[in-house]
Amino acid sequence: MKDSLVTVARSLIFVAFALILCALVFQFAGYNAPLMLWAVADGAFLRSGAIEQSLRWALPLFITAVGVGISFRAGFFNIGAQGQFYVGAICAAFAAEALKGGPAFLVIPALIIAGTLGGAVWALWPGLLRLRSGTDEVITTLMGNFMAGLLLVYVTSGPLKDPSGSGQQASSRPLDEAYRISDSLGISPTIIAIGAAVGILMWLLVNRTAFGVLASLAGRNGTMVEWQGARLWKLGLSSFIISGALAGLAGTIEFMGPNGRIASGFLPAHGFTAILIALVANLSVIGTAAAAVFFGGLASAALYLPIMAGLPAAAIDIINAAIALFITARSKLVDQVLRLGGRPS
Amino acid sequence: MCNLLKPALECRDVTVKFGDVTALSDVAVSFVPGQIHAVVGQNGAGKTTFARVAAGLVQPTAGAVDVMGHEIRTGKVSVSRTAGVELVHQSFALPPSFTVAEIMEFGAIGKGGIYSRKGLAKKWRGHIADLDVQVDLNRRIRDLPIETQQGIEIARALVMDARVLILDEPTAVLSPSGINMLFARVRRLRERGVTVILILHKIREVLGIADTVTVLRGGRKVEGPLPIAEVSAERLANLIVGEAVAQTLDRHERDALVGTKPPSGEGAGHPKNAKSPSVLSLKAVSTRPDSEGIALDGVDLDIRPGEIVGIAGVEGNGQKTLVRAISALADLAGGSIVLAGHDVTGKPLAARRAIGLRIIPFERNVEGLSLTSSLWQNWSARKLLQGSLLKVIRPSAVREACDRSLREWSVHYHNSAQKAGSLSGGNAQKVILAREVDRDARLIIAAQPTRGLDIGATAFVWQALRQARDRGAAILLISSDLDELFDISDRVVVMLSGRVNGEFHAPFNIASVGAAMTDAAARVSA
Numbered sequence: 001m002k003d004s005l006v007t008v009a010r011s012l013i014f015v016a017f018a019l020i021l022c023a024l025v026f027q028f029a030g031y032n033a034p035l036m037l038w039a040v041a042d043g044a045f046l047r048s049g050a051i052e053q054s055l056r057w058a059l060p061l062f063i064t065a066v067g068v069g070i071s072f073r074a075g076f077f078n079i080g081a082q083g084q085f086y087v088g089a090i091c092a093a094f095a096a097e098a099l100k101g102g103p104a105f106l107v108i109p110a111l112i113i114a115g116t117l118g119g120a121v122w123a124l125w126p127g128l129l130r131l132r133s134g135t136d137e138v139i140t141t142l143m144g145n146f147m148a149g150l151l152l153v154y155v156t157s158g159p160l161k162d163p164s165g166s167g168q169q170a171s172s173r174p175l176d177e178a179y180r181i182s183d184s185l186g187i188s189p190t191i192i193a194i195g196a197a198v199g200i201l202m203w204l205l206v207n208r209t210a211f212g213v214l215a216s217l218a219g220r221n222g223t224m225v226e227w228q229g230a231r232l233w234k235l236g237l238s239s240f241i242i243s244g245a246l247a248g249l250a251g252t253i254e255f256m257g258p259n260g261r262i263a264s265g266f267l268p269a270h271g272f273t274a275i276l277i278a279l280v281a282n283l284s285v286i287g288t289a290a291a292a293v294f295f296g297g298l299a300s301a302a303l304y305l306p307i308m309a310g311l312p313a314a315a316i317d318i319i320n321a322a323i324a325l326f327i328t329a330r331s332k333l334v335d336q337v338l339r340l341g342g343r344p345s
Numbered sequence: 346m347c348n349l350l351k352p353a354l355e356c357r358d359v360t361v362k363f364g365d366v367t368a369l370s371d372v373a374v375s376f377v378p379g380q381i382h383a384v385v386g387q388n389g390a391g392k393t394t395f396a397r398v399a400a401g402l403v404q405p406t407a408g409a410v411d412v413m414g415h416e417i418r419t420g421k422v423s424v425s426r427t428a429g430v431e432l433v434h435q436s437f438a439l440p441p442s443f444t445v446a447e448i449m450e451f452g453a454i455g456k457g458g459i460y461s462r463k464g465l466a467k468k469w470r471g472h473i474a475d476l477d478v479q480v481d482l483n484r485r486i487r488d489l490p491i492e493t494q495q496g497i498e499i500a501r502a503l504v505m506d507a508r509v510l511i512l513d514e515p516t517a518v519l520s521p522s523g524i525n526m527l528f529a530r531v532r533r534l535r536e537r538g539v540t541v542i543l544i545l546h547k548i549r550e551v552l553g554i555a556d557t558v559t560v561l562r563g564g565r566k567v568e569g570p571l572p573i574a575e576v577s578a579e580r581l582a583n584l585i586v587g588e589a590v591a592q593t594l595d596r597h598e599r600d601a602l603v604g605t606k607p608p609s610g611e612g613a614g615h616p617k618n619a620k621s622p623s624v625l626s627l628k629a630v631s632t633r634p635d636s637e638g639i640a641l642d643g644v645d646l647d648i649r650p651g652e653i654v655g656i657a658g659v660e661g662n663g664q665k666t667l668v669r670a671i672s673a674l675a676d677l678a679g680g681s682i683v684l685a686g687h688d689v690t691g692k693p694l695a696a697r698r699a700i701g702l703r704i705i706p707f708e709r710n711v712e713g714l715s716l717t718s719s720l721w722q723n724w725s726a727r728k729l730l731q732g733s734l735l736k737v738i739r740p741s742a743v744r745e746a747c748d749r750s751l752r753e754w755s756v757h758y759h760n761s762a763q764k765a766g767s768l769s770g771g772n773a774q775k776v777i778l779a780r781e782v783d784r785d786a787r788l789i790i791a792a793q794p795t796r797g798l799d800i801g802a803t804a805f806v807w808q809a810l811r812q813a814r815d816r817g818a819a820i821l822l823i824s825s826d827l828d829e830l831f832d833i834s835d836r837v838v839v840m841l842s843g844r845v846n847g848e849f850h851a852p853f854n855i856a857s858v859g860a861a862m863t864d865a866a867a868r869v870s871a
Binding site for chain 2 (some may be wrong): 204205207208209210211213214216217220221223224225226227228229230231234235238
C-alpha cells in the first residue's frame with residue numbers, strides 16, 4: 001500500500017513537470033498561466049461541488065484504468081479500452097430496449113451484466129488472435145477502437161436512433177428514468193458502490209490470489225511460467241477479458257448514470273485517459289484510485305476552464321498529452337538523473 | 346630476429362573492473378613465442394576477460410599489453426589484430442548464412458570489389474587446405490558440423506597471418522575425438538611458429554597439449570607460466586581450486602571438478618533397483634520438427650527410482666528436444682511417455698508436474714527464473730500453479746515459506762522481495778533447486794545444471810542431485826561435460842541426431858562413449 005502510494009507520488013512529480021510545461025506554453029500563447037493553474041485547481045477540487053464533479057469523472061475512469069492495469073501486468077498491451085467502453089455502452093443500450101417495461105430491480109442488473117459482457121467480448125477477439133496466432137494486440141485493439149466508434153455512429157443513427165434528436169449529434173433514445181443509476185450529476189450511491197466493489201475485488205485478485213502472482217510473472221517472463229506448467233493462454237485471455245469487461249462496465253455506468261443515453265462519439269478520450277492513469281499508477285490498484293481522482297479532477301476542471309481563464313476546454317487535452325509524454329519518458333529520465341548523480345558505470 | 350627473444354604476448358599489471366566487480370586484478374604474465382600456452386581456472390576466474398583484453402575487446406582499467414615487445418593501444422580490436430593477435434570465441438561468432446569462402450574474405454578485411462563465388466573459393470582453397478580442414482568452400486556455415494565450424498573459425502583467425510592465436514574454451518563444444526583433432530591442429534600451428542594460447546578448464550587437457558600453464562583464480566594470477574614438466578596434476582588441481590577449498594572437497598569430487606584424469610566413473614555405480622518399475626518410460630518417442638532444435642526420432646528411455654541417468658552428446662543432437670518432450674513443451678509425432686505409472690502422453694505439463702516431474706531448465710535466466718520478478722514470486726510459481734488460479738494466498742505467509750526454503754538451500758540474499766536478477770549465477774541456481782527439488786519430486790530433469798557455476802556451487806548442485814537420488818527420486822542429467830556425467834551418473838545414454846545412440850554403464854569408457862557421440866554410421870542412416 002505504502003509502496004504504491006510512493007510510486008504515485010513519484011509519478012505526480014512528472015505530472016507537475018507537465019503542468020509547468022503547459023503553463024509556459026499557455027503563457028507564451030498569450031493566456032494567463034497562473035490564472036489557468038488556479039482555474040484547474042479550483043475547478044477540480046476547491047470550488048463548492050468540485051469534489052463531487054471530480055468523483056463523477058474519476059469513478060468510471062478508475063474502473064477502466066484498473067482493467068487496463070490488469071492486462072498490462074500480464075504483458076498484454078490492450079489499448080482498446082475506448083472501444084470496449086463503447087461496446088459495453090452499446091450492449092447495455094440494446095438490452096435496455098429489449099427489456100423495456102421490466103421491473104427495475106431485474107432490469108438494472110441485467111443491463112450492467114450485458115454491458116460488462118459486451119466489453120469483455122470486444123477484448124476477447126484480440127486476445128484470441130494474440131494467443132492463438134500471435135497477432136499483435138496493440139494493432140487489433142487499436143483497430144477495435146475505430147470499429148466500435150463507427151458501430152456507435154451506426155447504432156445511434158440507426159436501430160437506436162432517437163427520432164426527437166436535434167440532428168447535431170446522433171444519439172439513442174433516453175433510458176427510462178426507472179433504470180437510471182444516477183441523475184445527470186453522475187454521482188450516486190450505486191455508482192460509488194460499484195466502483196468500491198471493483199476496487200476491492202481487483203485489489204484482491206492482484207495481491208491475494210495465485211492469478212495475481214502468476215500473471216505478473218507471465219507478464220515479465222512468459223517462458224519461465226510456461227516451464228512451470230502454466231497455460232499462458234489461460235492467464236492471458238483472462239487478463240484480456242477482465243480488462244475488457246471493466247471498460248464495458250464503465251461504459252454502462254456512463255450510459256445508465258450521467259448520460260442516460262448513448263451518443264455518437266461521446267467521451268472520446270475516456271479509454272486513453274484510463275491508459276494514462278494506469279501508467280501513472282504503475283499498474284497498482286491503489287495507485288490507480290489515487291491517479292483516477294487526480295485525472296477526474298482535470299476532467300472536471302476542463303468544463304470550468306473556459307469560464308475562469310478564457311481557455312478552450314481542449315487545453316485539458318494538451319495537459320493530458322504533456323502528462324503522457326512525461327510519464328512515458330519517466331523511467332529513462334530517472335535513469336539519467338541517477339547517472340548524473342555520479343555513479344560510475 | 347630479435348623477436349624470438351621478446352615475449353609474443355605480455356600483460357603488465359592488467360586490471361579490469363566492471364562496475365564494482367573486479368574481473369582481473371594486477372595480472373602480469375608473459376608468453377614465450379612459438380609455444381602452446383594453457384591458461385586455466387574455474388568459472389569466474391577471469392580467463393575469458395583475459396583473452397578479451399588481449400584481443401582488444403575489453404579496455405582494461407589499468408595496465409598495458411605488449412605484442413612482440415611493442416606496447417599496443419588497448420581496447421581496440423583493429424589494433425590487436427594488426428599487431429597479430431586473434432581470438433576464437435567460446436561460442437562461435439560465424440554468420441550462419443555465409444559460405445566458408447565468404448567467411449575467409451570477410452575475415453581478411455578485403456578492399457571491396459566484385460566477387461564471384463568461384464573466385465573466392467579458388468582464392469581460399471589453399472589456405473583452408475594448409476590447415477587441414479576438409480570442407481567444400483561453398484558450403485554454408487549452418488550446414489557444417491561443429492568440429493568443422495571450429496576449424497573454420499581458426500582458419501578465419503589465421504587469414505591475417507596471426508602470430509598469437511587465442512582459443513577460448515575450444516574443447517567445451519567438442520566430442521573426445523573432436524578434441525584430438527583440435528589438438529593435432531594446434532600442434533601443427535606451433536610448427537608454423539604461431540604462439541597459441543588455450544583457455545581451458547580441464548587439467549587432463551592441459552597436461553596433454555600445453556608447453557606451459559598459467560593458473561588464474563578469482564581474477565588474480567596464482568602461478569605461471571610454469572613449464573608443463575614441472576607441474577603435477579595434483580598440484581595443478583590445488584592451484585585451480587585453492588588450498589582452502591581443496592581441503593573441503595573429497596578428492597574424488599575435486600578430480601571430477603577439474604578434470605584431472607580421464608573420466609571413468611569409478612566412483613559412481615550406485616546400487617540399482619533393477620526390479621522396481623520405471624519412474625519415466627519413453628517408448629519410441631518422436632517429435633514434430635520445430636524451430637527450437639532437431640526433432641526426436643524414436644527415442645526409448647527408462648529411468649528407475651534412485652538412479653541418475655546422464656545424457657551425453659555433442660550439443661544440438663536433440664537433448665533440448667528430449668527435455669521439452671518430457672515437459673510437454675514439444676509436439677509428439679508418435680510414441681508414449683509414462684511418468685510414475687501414469688500414461689502422460691498428451692497430458693499438459695501441469696499434470697506431469699502434479700505427479701512429481703521437476704525441471705531445472707537449460708536457460709537459467711530465461712526458462713528458470715523471471716529476473717525482473719521478486720525471489721518469492723519466482724520461488725512460489727510451481728506451488729501456485731498446483732491449485733486453482735483464484736486460490737487466495739497470503740503473501741506474507743508465502744514469503745515466510747520462501748525464506749525458510751531459501752535459507753535451507755543456503756541462498757545468499759537480502760530479502761525475498763529482491764529481484765531474482767540481482768543474484769549471482771550460483772545463488773540463482775540454488776533458488777531453482779529450492780523450487781524444484783522437494784520431497785514430492787519423482788523425476789528431476791537437470792539440464793546443464795552447473796553451467797557457468799564456480800566449483801563451490803557446482804559441488805553443491807551435485808550433492809543436491811545425489812541426495813535427491815538417495816531419497817528415491819529418478820534423475821535425468823543432461824550435460825556437455827563428460828567429467829560431470831561420468832562422475833555422478835549411474836548410467837549414460839548418448840544422443841546423436843535426435844536418437845539414442847548407445848547406452849553405457851559404469852565404469853565408463855571415454856573412447857566408446859566418445860565414438861557413440863560422433864558415430865558416422867548413425868549420421869548416414871539418419
